Amino acid sequence: MSEKLIIFDTTLRDGEQSPGASMTKDEKVRIAKILEKMRVDVIEAGFAIASPGDFEAVKAVAEAIKDSTVCSLARALDKDIDRAGEAIKNANSGRIHTFIATSDIHMKMKLKMTPDEVLTQAIHSVKRATKYTNDIEFSPEDAGRSDIDFLCRIIEAAIDAGATTINIPDTVGYNIPHQFGETIRQLIERIPNSDKAIFSAHCHNDLGLAVSNSLSAALNGARQIECTINGLGERAGNTSLEEVVMAIRTRQDVFNFDTNINAEHILAASRLVSSITGFVVQPNKAIVGANAFAHEAGIHQDGVLKHRETYEIMCAEDVGWNSNKLVLGKHSGRNAFKARLGELGVEFDSEATLNDAFAKFKDLADKKHDIFDEDLQALVTETQTEATEVIRLLSLKVCTETGEENTAEVSLSINGEEKSASAKTSGAVDATFHAILSMVNIEPTLQLYSVTNVTQGTDALGEVNVRLEHEGKIVNGQGVDTDIITSSAKAYIHALNKVMAHVERAHPQV
Numbered sequence: 001m002s003e004k005l006i007i008f009d010t011t012l013r014d015g016e017q018s019p020g021a022s023m024t025k026d027e028k029v030r031i032a033k034i035l036e037k038m039r040v041d042v043i044e045a046g047f048a049i050a051s052p053g054d055f056e057a058v059k060a061v062a063e064a065i066k067d068s069t070v071c072s073l074a075r076a077l078d079k080d081i082d083r084a085g086e087a088i089k090n091a092n093s094g095r096i097h098t099f100i101a102t103s104d105i106h107m108k109m110k111l112k113m114t115p116d117e118v119l120t121q122a123i124h125s126v127k128r129a130t131k132y133t134n135d136i137e138f139s140p141e142d143a144g145r146s147d148i149d150f151l152c153r154i155i156e157a158a159i160d161a162g163a164t165t166i167n168i169p170d171t172v173g174y175n176i177p178h179q180f181g182e183t184i185r186q187l188i189e190r191i192p193n194s195d196k197a198i199f200s201a202h203c204h205n206d207l208g209l210a211v212s213n214s215l216s217a218a219l220n221g222a223r224q225i226e227c228t229i230n231g232l233g234e235r236a237g238n239t240s241l242e243e244v245v246m247a248i249r250t251r252q253d254v255f256n257f258d259t260n261i262n263a264e265h266i267l268a269a270s271r272l273v274s275s276i277t278g279f280v281v282q283p284n285k286a287i288v289g290a291n292a293f294a295h296e297a298g299i300h301q302d303g304v305l306k307h308r309e310t311y312e313i314m315c316a317e318d319v320g321w322n323s324n325k326l327v328l329g330k331h332s333g334r335n336a337f338k339a340r341l342g343e344l345g346v347e348f349d350s351e352a353t354l355n356d357a358f359a360k361f362k363d364l365a366d367k368k369h370d371i372f373d374e375d376l377q378a379l380v381t382e383t384q385t386e387a388t389e390v391i392r393l394l395s396l397k398v399c400t401e402t403g404e405e406n407t408a409e410v411s412l413s414i415n416g417e418e419k420s421a422s423a424k425t426s427g428a429v430d431a432t433f434h435a436i437l438s439m440v441n442i443e444p445t446l447q448l449y450s451v452t453n454v455t456q457g458t459d460a461l462g463e464v465n466v467r468l469e470h471e472g473k474i475v476n477g478q479g480v481d482t483d484i485i486t487s488s489a490k491a492y493i494h495a496l497n498k499v500m501a502h503v504e505r506a507h508p509q510v
């Protein structure tokens with residue numbers, strides 16, 4: 001019999017810390033619902049004290065989710081713990097995750113505190129969290145570079161104070177699998193009260209070892225892994241949920257534990273996170289990349305056709321591939337549209353937003369014969385985005401001719417006022433961006449521009465991602481349309497709206 005390994009998803013918190021990946025409250029709720037459907041055990045919904053918007057988002061997730069535990073991050077500070085406690089108050093099952101750095105370099109250079117002061121603050125914070133919940137996680141930040149004797153002391157004290165999960169973060173992705181596993185083993189062996197808590201691994205991917213380190217931790221006694229969809233996260237990202245879950249499921253001959261995850265929703269979750277954050281999944285990414293189950297070499301294809309297991313160790317269908325069945329078409333009615341989106345975890349807060357999304361669906365059905373779940377998700381992401389925009393695209397006309405410069409004429413509504421401009425340059429997208437920029441008073445730098453198809457075929461929706469940098473702030477914008485110049489304009493406007501709606505947010509780790 002396999003033991004249970006807890007899956008703690010931090011896409012909405014550590015994943016969101018990736019530059020430009022910030023999510024709105026509604027987007028977080030949509031992602032949380034698919035995580036719940038996947039049977040993720042714990043959803044870290046955010047860092048409640050970061051801003052009023054972050055607090056509201058954690059609260060909304062806590063209220064929307066019934067089956068998973070919902071968690072808020074908090075530094076080891078009273079004000080953070082109180083805010084986190086307030087945000088998770090209405091959860092069916094709520095957790096507070098408090099942390100403080102324990103490596104010499106972090107204590108000395110960042111916190112400017114002695115180890116004894118750090119220990120006292122950790123104990124105080126865990127005790128304070130017990131006012132709000134008895135599900136408390138404590139993380140010694142940068143544990144991967146901390147002194148093991150000090151880790152033993154602070155973890156023993158945190159468990160005595162009430163911590164029920166002890167998370168060991170390799171914050172900077174410095175560890176190597178056998179070494180990280182050994183750290184977990186030693187901690188569990190040496191800490192006298194270690195049997196009173198679940199040990200957890202939280203790995204970053206700076207050396208490409210996050211999944212390996214997490215598996216090594218689990219082989220050495222950790223019973224919770226912290227991860228994100230698509231491995232989203234700061235720098236090189238976090239442990240990828242899909243990789244860790246499928247490694248364990250596929251190699252049950254090696255692992256004597258398994259997760260509760262319903263893997264069939266993995267691909268849908270991956271696509272949702274990618275379309276909301278604008279972080280495109282690379283084609284050769286394990287499990288969820290477009291090529292993950294594609295066979296190019298003739299010899300492989302031949303082998304797979306004769307007997308699938310010759311070259312495939314997993315079934316594509318088990319993680320949601322090939323399930324993008326045709327769902328709706330031109331003649332589908334409003335109720336069928338609403339019902340299908342309900343199945344995808346999307347609810348409308350008013351008749352007006354439903355009508356708006358349905359009008360867009362009809363528009364799309366006129367241009368595109370087959371409509372898949374991915375199309376519906378992209379359409380809803382766009383509708384929800386537009387609701388909060390101050391700049392809106394009214395019309396776009398582009399003229400392109402081989403060998404000639406391209407002209408774009410754009411009309412926008414900016415704060416309700418209609419404006420028009422045109423530009424002529426060597427490319428249609430470039431001309432469109434120039435025309436848009438001439439109507440706003442900022443000059444952001446374009447850091448990334450990418451186009452991907454949402455489904456197959458030349459009539460597919462094209463999804464454009466744009467990343468802009470302005471005065472140190474990085475934002476991502478997305479746009480979808482069957483015409484990729486229009487998608488580009490929408491993505492650019494989406495990003496500009498985010499630049500303009502500047503919100504002060506605290507980062508938990510600086």
Ligand code: KIV
Pocket residue numbers: 014099139141142169170171172202204508509
């Ligand atoms: O990487 C890290 O150390 C973290 C902590 C806040 C757990 O994300």
Ligand code: ZN
Pocket residue numbers: 014169171202204
């Ligand atoms: Zn982290």
